[in-house]
Amino acid sequence: xxxxxxxxxxxxxxxxxxxxxxxxxxxxxxxxxxxxxxxxxxxxxxxxxxxxxxxxxxxxxxxxxxxxxxxxxxxxxxxxxxxxxxxxxxxxxxxxxxxxxxxxxxxxxxxxxxxxxxxxxxxxxxxxxxxxxxxxxxxxxxxxxxxxxxxxxxxxxx
Ligand code: MG
Numbered sequence: 447x448x449x450x451x452x453x454x455x456x457x458x459x460x461x462x463x464x465x466x467x468x469x470x471x472x473x474x475x476x477x478x479x480x481x482x483x484x485x486x487x488x489x490x491x492x493x494x495x496x497x498x499x500x501x502x503x504x505x506x507x508x509x510x511x512x513x514x515x516x517x518x519x520x521x522x523x524x525x526x527x528x529x530x531x532x533x534x535x536x537x538x539x540x541x542x543x544x545x546x547x548x549x550x551x552x553x554x555x556x557x558x559x560x561x562x563x564x565x566x567x568x569x570x571x572x573x574x575x576x577x578x579x580x581x582x583x584x585x586x587x588x589x590x591x592x593x594x595x596x597x598x599x600x601x602x603x604x
Pocket of ligand 1: 455457480486489
């Protein structure tokens with residue numbers, strides 16, 4: 447028995463914060479604004495997993511009004527999401543995510559991102575699909591005002 451979920455997240459780009467995507471810190475002249483580390487790729491994955499289990503979204507579990515999650519490492523959030531699923535009798539099967547960003551290029555960091563996400567989810571790296579596309583210069587994403595991510599997750603009943 448399998449269940450599928452979808453997640454989407456977007457964060458504004460800002461100066462003066464680190465850029466962390468998929469648990470990896472990028473060399474970058476901009477970062478993402480947010481209460482936690484603002485890792486939109488990991489947040490989309492969290493929401494896909496929670497959605498597959500029919501659970502509330504990431505904002506329910508980690509509200510941006512809670513000081514506990516200020517500058518939080520989103521891999522910790524992802525680990526908590528996996529634990530929540532496990533407590534309800536679900537385990538992840540595979541993930542596939544797309545980052546929508548004019549820059550940076552993620553190719554040089556793909557292996558590290560997969561390794562980080564694999565460590566947080568307990569999945570094998572080859573059960574995690576990661577890719578990026580630009581927004582072809584269109585709209586606010588195209589102008590680099592924000593980075594967005596979409597993800598799907600398949601989970602199984604344990
Ligand atoms: Mg977010």
